[in-house]
Amino acid sequence: MTAPERPPQESPVEPGPLFATFASAYPFGLDPYQRDACAHVEAGQGVLVAAPTGAGKTVVGEFAVFCALATGRKCFYTTPIKALSNQKYHDLAERHGTDRVGLLTGDTSINSEAPVVVMTTEVLRNMIYAGSATLANLGYVVMDEVHYLADRFRGAVWEEVIIGLAPSVQVVSLSATVSNAEEFGAWLDEVRGGVAIVVSERRPVPLFQHVMAGRRIHDLFADEAPTAFTGEGSAATLRADVNPELTRLAKEESRFVRDDSRRQRGRGQRDRIERNAAGRGQRGPQLVPRRDGAVEKLEAEGLLPAIYFIFSRAGCDQAVEQLLRSGIRLTSGQERAQLTALADAAAEGLGRDDLAALGFSTFKEALQRGVAAHHAGMLPAFKECVEEGFVRGLVKVVFATETLALGINMPARSVVLEKLVKFNGEAHVDITPGEYTQLTGRAGRRGIDVEGHAVVLWHRNMDPRQVAGLASRRTYPLRSSFSPTYNMAVNMVARVGRQKARGLLEQSFAQFQSDAGVVGLARAIARKTEAVGALWADAACEQGDFEEYARIRAEIAALEAAAARSRKSDRRAEAISALLAVQPGDIISVPAGRHEGWAVVIDPGVGRDRNQPAPVVMTEQRQVKKLSLTDFPSPPVVAARMRVPKHFDARQAKDRRNLAAAFHSRLATIDTSVERYQPAARDAQVSAEVARLRDTMRDHPCHDCPDREAHARTAEKALRTERDIADLRRQSERRTNTIATRFDKICTVLAALGYLSEDAETVTDAGRLLARIYSELDLVAAECIRAGVFDELTAPELAAVISALTYEARGGDQRRPARMPTRSAEIAQTMVRRIWREVSLMERDHRLDDGREPDIGFAEATYLWAGGAALGDLLEATELTAGDFVRWMRMVIDLVGQVADAAGPGPVRDRAREAIRMLRRGVVDAAWNEDD
Incomplete structure (x- = not known):
C-alpha cells in the first residue's frame, strides 16, 4: 500500500436539490469550495475538506446533518473535545430542535437515540467496539478537526473510527489546512472508497502581517498586501519583500548592541548592573513594546478584540496583572454589567473559600475591564466564561497559550505573538511555519471584519526576514500517531477476529505513510547501488582484485573494533555489577575521574534505573560526592569495610568530620596497594582470526601495488556506501508491515498473560475485562484488578492508588517528595509497581516499548479531596493550578469508573463507585460538563 505520486483528480459534481434547499437558508452565498464539497456529499461520496481557520468548513458538516434528516438516516457529529461537542450540540439543537439532536460525551447523555447525535470521537470508537445498537441506520459521520489524529496521546482514536465504521457510512472529514491534504485524502479514499478531496487555501477575510516596534505598527511586507497564497495545493508560498524600515531597525539595534557591549567592558560591574536595571544610559532604540503599551496601541488602531499569544501560563497571568496595575479599561458600562x-x-455553586483560592476577585475585576487569560491551568468554568465573553465581543484582549489555537471558535480582529520561540517541554525552540499559520489563523472575523491582522511584537535580536518566512510558507504536514494498544487489540480481536484485525490495522494512515516512505527508500537504495558500482570501478587495480583485498582489510578492522567494544562493554557490565553489590561502609577504589583514589560508600545510590548506579561516597579529600559510571571505566575493588553511622547527615559539618577521621584511620590499617582491575586478554579465537587475515592480506597481489592507498581510499568510499545501503534496507524492512508486526507482538504478550487464547485467536474473560480499560497503562490496570491489588482498599485509598496509573507530572509540577497517604495504599502501590515492572520486562522481551512509570505525585491530593479537604489547601500543597487539579481529578474519576466497569459486581466496583461520588464535588463537579 503506497501513497499515489499525484493527487487524485476529482470529477466535477453539480449540487442537487437537497443542497439548493439547504443553501437557501443562508443569508449569504456559499463559497465555491463549500458548494463542491456539499455536492460530493449529496452524490453519496465521502469527502475531506481542508480549509483555513474561519473559512466556514463546518457548513459541509451541517449539510451532512441536513441530508441525514432529509433522507431518514442518522448522522453522528464527532469532535475531539467536550467543549466543542457542547458548543456544536447547542448550535444544531437551536437549528433543528432538541427533539432531533442528542449529545454523548462519556459522562453526559442527552437524547442519545436522536437522528443527530453530537459526541466526542472516543465515544464513537467505544460504540464501534461494543457493536452498539445505536449504530443502526447510521448514514453519515462528520469528523470535525480530523487533523487531531496527529495528537500523540489521542490521535489513534480517529484512525480506529475511520477504519472501523461500516462501509455504508459516508465520512465527512473537516481539517485545518495541512500541506499533505492530498496524501491524507488518498488514504481515506483507499480505506473508505469514493472519498473526494476539496482543498481551499483562500481565507474569507484577508490577513495583513505587521511588526510592532516600540509604539509603532509596521507592515511586514513592503507592498502592504495581505497574505495571499498562489499556486497549487497547500504547499504554495508567497514571495514578497520585507519592509525596508524593519530591516533598518534591525541593523540599528544590532549596531547599538555591539557599541554598548564595547562601552560596558570598560566600566565597573556595579554601574553596569544599576544602569541595566533602571534602563538608563541606553542611547539605542527602545523597540520592545510593553504589554500595556501594546494593548493601548491596538485599541488606538481599532485592532481589538485581540488574542495575545504568550507561550507560558504564568506569562498570561502576569500580563493580566500588568494591565490591571496600569489601569487600562476597555469596556463600557453596559459591557461591564454583562x-x-x-x-x-x-x-455559581462555588463556596467563598473556593473562590478565594481560585483568585476569583482578580479574575472578575480583569474581566470587567475587558481583559482575561486563557490557558489549561484555569478552572474550566472560568475558561468558558472568557470564551463566551470574547465571542460576544465583550472581552477585548485575551492573553492565551497556544492551546487556544486548537480549541473552540474564538476569532478575533487581530492576533498578537509576543515571541517566536516556545518551550516544547525539553528546550526553547522556534515556532514552525505551520504553528504560525495555526496561531494567526484566528485573525479576521467572517461577516464582521473586512480584514484580519497578525502582529508580531519586536524582541531582542529580531530578524524581520524570519517573520516573513513564517508568514509566507504553508508547511503543516499531517503525521499519523497511530499505534496499536492492548485495549485496541482485545477489542478488535473480539469484534472481527485476529486475522481480520491485523488486516484492518495494515490499512491505517500510519502504515500508509510508512509504505510511502519505503518507496523513497527504494529509490535511495537504487541510487547508492549505482554509485557503489562506479566506485569499485574507480578502485580497480592492475595487479589483482582490489575489491577482494579491500574487503580483507575491512574485515580485520571490523574484528579489532568489535573486540575493543566487547572489552569496553564487559568492563562496563562488570562495573555495574560491582556497584550494585556495594554496601554502606565499603571502602572502594575509584579508578578514574576527578575523585580517583579511595572512598567510603555512604549510599550505594541504586535507584529505579539499575543500569545507572550513582553511589554517594566520601573521598580521601574528605568531600562527599555522588559518583557516576564515568568514574568507573573499570569495576571498583572493595578493599575493606567500616561503619557509617545510620543517621549520617552530609549537610552537618560535625558528621562529615567524624566520618572523615574514621575513614582515614581505617585506610591506615589496610593495604591500599591491592591489585586494581586488569582487563582480560583478548579472546584467543579473535586474535587467531585477525592473524590469519593479516597473513592473507600480505600475500595478496594488491598489497605491493604502489597506488595501494589511493585505491584504498576509493574502496573505503564504496564500503561506506554499501553500509549506507544496508542501513536503508533495514529501515525499509522495519517500515514494512510495522503496525501489523507491533499488533502481533502485543497479541503474543496478551496470550502469554491469558487475555487471549493460547493461539491468540479469541478473547478470554480476562480480555473482556481489559476491553473496558482505555488508560495509557491499560494492561497494568487490568493486571492489578486480576491480582486483587484493589480488593482491601477503602474508597479514598482506591482512588489514590489508581491515580498513579493516570497522573503524569509536568516539568516543575512536583516540588516536594510524593508519598502515599496510608500504609494500606503504600502496600497496594508497591504491588502496582511490581506489576508494572513485570509487564515492562515482558514488553522488553518482545521488543515493545514499555509503558511509562506509575506516578504517585497526585495520590495524596486525591485521597485528601475524597476526604473533603478544602480546595485552597490542596492547591497550596500540590502547587498545581486549579485547571490542572480539576483536569487530573477528572482523569482519575474516569479511570476509577473504568476499573468499576471492568471489575464487575463485587466490593471493588462498589468502592470505586463510592470513590467517584466522593471525588465529584465542588469545582470538580461544577466542571464536569466542561472541557479540560
Whole structure:
C-alpha cells in the first residue's frame, strides 16, 4: 500500500436539490469550495475538506446533518473535545430542535437515540467496539478537526473510527489546512472508497502581517498586501519583500548592541548592573513594546478584540496583572454589567473559600475591564466564561497559550505573538511555519471584519526576514500517531477476529505513510547501488582484485573494533555489577575521574534505573560526592569495610568530620596497594582470526601495488556506501508491515498473560475485562484488578492508588517528595509497581516499548479531596493550578469508573463507585460538563 505520486483528480459534481434547499437558508452565498464539497456529499461520496481557520468548513458538516434528516438516516457529529461537542450540540439543537439532536460525551447523555447525535470521537470508537445498537441506520459521520489524529496521546482514536465504521457510512472529514491534504485524502479514499478531496487555501477575510516596534505598527511586507497564497495545493508560498524600515531597525539595534557591549567592558560591574536595571544610559532604540503599551496601541488602531499569544501560563497571568496595575479599561458600562453577570454565573455553586483560592476577585475585576487569560491551568468554568465573553465581543484582549489555537471558535480582529520561540517541554525552540499559520489563523472575523491582522511584537535580536518566512510558507504536514494498544487489540480481536484485525490495522494512515516512505527508500537504495558500482570501478587495480583485498582489510578492522567494544562493554557490565553489590561502609577504589583514589560508600545510590548506579561516597579529600559510571571505566575493588553511622547527615559539618577521621584511620590499617582491575586478554579465537587475515592480506597481489592507498581510499568510499545501503534496507524492512508486526507482538504478550487464547485467536474473560480499560497503562490496570491489588482498599485509598496509573507530572509540577497517604495504599502501590515492572520486562522481551512509570505525585491530593479537604489547601500543597487539579481529578474519576466497569459486581466496583461520588464535588463537579 503506497501513497499515489499525484493527487487524485476529482470529477466535477453539480449540487442537487437537497443542497439548493439547504443553501437557501443562508443569508449569504456559499463559497465555491463549500458548494463542491456539499455536492460530493449529496452524490453519496465521502469527502475531506481542508480549509483555513474561519473559512466556514463546518457548513459541509451541517449539510451532512441536513441530508441525514432529509433522507431518514442518522448522522453522528464527532469532535475531539467536550467543549466543542457542547458548543456544536447547542448550535444544531437551536437549528433543528432538541427533539432531533442528542449529545454523548462519556459522562453526559442527552437524547442519545436522536437522528443527530453530537459526541466526542472516543465515544464513537467505544460504540464501534461494543457493536452498539445505536449504530443502526447510521448514514453519515462528520469528523470535525480530523487533523487531531496527529495528537500523540489521542490521535489513534480517529484512525480506529475511520477504519472501523461500516462501509455504508459516508465520512465527512473537516481539517485545518495541512500541506499533505492530498496524501491524507488518498488514504481515506483507499480505506473508505469514493472519498473526494476539496482543498481551499483562500481565507474569507484577508490577513495583513505587521511588526510592532516600540509604539509603532509596521507592515511586514513592503507592498502592504495581505497574505495571499498562489499556486497549487497547500504547499504554495508567497514571495514578497520585507519592509525596508524593519530591516533598518534591525541593523540599528544590532549596531547599538555591539557599541554598548564595547562601552560596558570598560566600566565597573556595579554601574553596569544599576544602569541595566533602571534602563538608563541606553542611547539605542527602545523597540520592545510593553504589554500595556501594546494593548493601548491596538485599541488606538481599532485592532481589538485581540488574542495575545504568550507561550507560558504564568506569562498570561502576569500580563493580566500588568494591565490591571496600569489601569487600562476597555469596556463600557453596559459591557461591564454583562461581564459581571457572566463572571457570577461562572462562580455559581462555588463556596467563598473556593473562590478565594481560585483568585476569583482578580479574575472578575480583569474581566470587567475587558481583559482575561486563557490557558489549561484555569478552572474550566472560568475558561468558558472568557470564551463566551470574547465571542460576544465583550472581552477585548485575551492573553492565551497556544492551546487556544486548537480549541473552540474564538476569532478575533487581530492576533498578537509576543515571541517566536516556545518551550516544547525539553528546550526553547522556534515556532514552525505551520504553528504560525495555526496561531494567526484566528485573525479576521467572517461577516464582521473586512480584514484580519497578525502582529508580531519586536524582541531582542529580531530578524524581520524570519517573520516573513513564517508568514509566507504553508508547511503543516499531517503525521499519523497511530499505534496499536492492548485495549485496541482485545477489542478488535473480539469484534472481527485476529486475522481480520491485523488486516484492518495494515490499512491505517500510519502504515500508509510508512509504505510511502519505503518507496523513497527504494529509490535511495537504487541510487547508492549505482554509485557503489562506479566506485569499485574507480578502485580497480592492475595487479589483482582490489575489491577482494579491500574487503580483507575491512574485515580485520571490523574484528579489532568489535573486540575493543566487547572489552569496553564487559568492563562496563562488570562495573555495574560491582556497584550494585556495594554496601554502606565499603571502602572502594575509584579508578578514574576527578575523585580517583579511595572512598567510603555512604549510599550505594541504586535507584529505579539499575543500569545507572550513582553511589554517594566520601573521598580521601574528605568531600562527599555522588559518583557516576564515568568514574568507573573499570569495576571498583572493595578493599575493606567500616561503619557509617545510620543517621549520617552530609549537610552537618560535625558528621562529615567524624566520618572523615574514621575513614582515614581505617585506610591506615589496610593495604591500599591491592591489585586494581586488569582487563582480560583478548579472546584467543579473535586474535587467531585477525592473524590469519593479516597473513592473507600480505600475500595478496594488491598489497605491493604502489597506488595501494589511493585505491584504498576509493574502496573505503564504496564500503561506506554499501553500509549506507544496508542501513536503508533495514529501515525499509522495519517500515514494512510495522503496525501489523507491533499488533502481533502485543497479541503474543496478551496470550502469554491469558487475555487471549493460547493461539491468540479469541478473547478470554480476562480480555473482556481489559476491553473496558482505555488508560495509557491499560494492561497494568487490568493486571492489578486480576491480582486483587484493589480488593482491601477503602474508597479514598482506591482512588489514590489508581491515580498513579493516570497522573503524569509536568516539568516543575512536583516540588516536594510524593508519598502515599496510608500504609494500606503504600502496600497496594508497591504491588502496582511490581506489576508494572513485570509487564515492562515482558514488553522488553518482545521488543515493545514499555509503558511509562506509575506516578504517585497526585495520590495524596486525591485521597485528601475524597476526604473533603478544602480546595485552597490542596492547591497550596500540590502547587498545581486549579485547571490542572480539576483536569487530573477528572482523569482519575474516569479511570476509577473504568476499573468499576471492568471489575464487575463485587466490593471493588462498589468502592470505586463510592470513590467517584466522593471525588465529584465542588469545582470538580461544577466542571464536569466542561472541557479540560
